Amino acid sequence: AQKVTQAQTEISVVEKEDVTLDCVYETRDTTYYLFWYKQPPSGELVFLIRRNSFDEQNEISGRYSWNFQKSTSSFNFTITASQVVDSAVYFCALSEEDNAGNMLTFGGGTRLMVKP
Amino acid sequence: NAGVTQTPKFQVLKTGQSMTLQCAQDMNHEYMSWYRQDPGMGLRLIHYSVGAGITDQGEVPNGYNVSRSTTEDFPLRLLSAAPSQTSVYFCASNTGLFGTDTQYFGPGTRLTVL
Numbered sequence: 001a002q003k004v005t006q007a008q009t010e011i012s013v014v015e016k017e018d019v020t021l022d023c024v025y026e027t028r029d030t031t032y033y034l035f036w037y038k039q040p041p042s043g044e045l046v047f048l049i050r051r052n053s054f055d056e057q058n059e060i061s062g063r064y065s066w067n068f069q070k071s072t073s074s075f076n077f078t079i080t081a082s083q084v085v086d087s088a089v090y091f092c093a094l095s096e097e098d099n100a101g102n103m104l105t106f107g108g109g110t111r112l113m114v115k116p
Numbered sequence: 117n118a119g120v121t122q123t124p125k126f127q128v129l130k131t132g133q134s135m136t137l138q139c140a141q142d143m144n145h146e147y148m149s150w151y152r153q154d155p156g157m158g159l160r161l162i163h164y165s166v167g168a169g170i171t172d173q174g175e176v177p178n179g180y181n182v183s184r185s186t187t188e189d190f191p192l193r194l195l196s197a198a199p200s201q202t203s204v205y206f207c208a209s210n211t212g213l214f215g216t217d218t219q220y221f222g223p224g225t226r227l228t229v230l
């Protein structure tokens with residue numbers, strides 16, 4: 001069965017610091033997708049990135065970057081020069097090819113607090 | 117496009133009452149899902165549907181019913197509410213095309229059962 005672990009339940013940083021959110025996953029499938037979602041204080045879930053199991057290239061989008069390493073089953077998320085607006089709960093999720101409907105398995109989330 | 121919409125946004129029920137959480141999407145997505153979010157546990161799948169007339173159970177289906185009579189709508193029914201069902205409920209939809217798919221979530225319904 002699939003599993004996603006976000007060991008950091010809460011992280012607090014000061015604005016402009018870099019911060020990395022860890023995500024470790026378990027799956028028996030060779031084809032799967034990994035996701036990151038952001039949940040700001042307003043409560044909605046905002047899609048950030050999708051990465052498939054065959055693409056281990058790191059991705060950068062502005063201040064956000066993602067490091068996917070199949071060897072360690074990790075898909076870590078780094079925010080560079082954090083801002084107060086980055087304060088949110090961040091979820092890592094996994095979708096396996098065998099799952100009908102591409103159902104998502106979520107980690108428990110990491111609450112990031114960025115202080116001015 | 118409105119995307120995925122959910123009503124109501126907030127609801128308070130007494131133990132034993134029944135209610136239906138509404139979910140609709142206007143993206144012509146085949147797949148729709150219901151998740152619940154509890155503190156520290158992320159989101160867990162309740163029920164899902166891969167098309168009109170087809171539904172199946174997720175990880176935590178007990179106490180909930182669903183039906184899918186149209187592509188657009190996927191209501192979640194609580195038959196006899198219990199305090200353990202106090203949670204935030206999210207509906208999601210996606211195309212089901214694995215290679216390019218992303219689940220889009222509604223704004224959520226916060227349910228309290230007293």
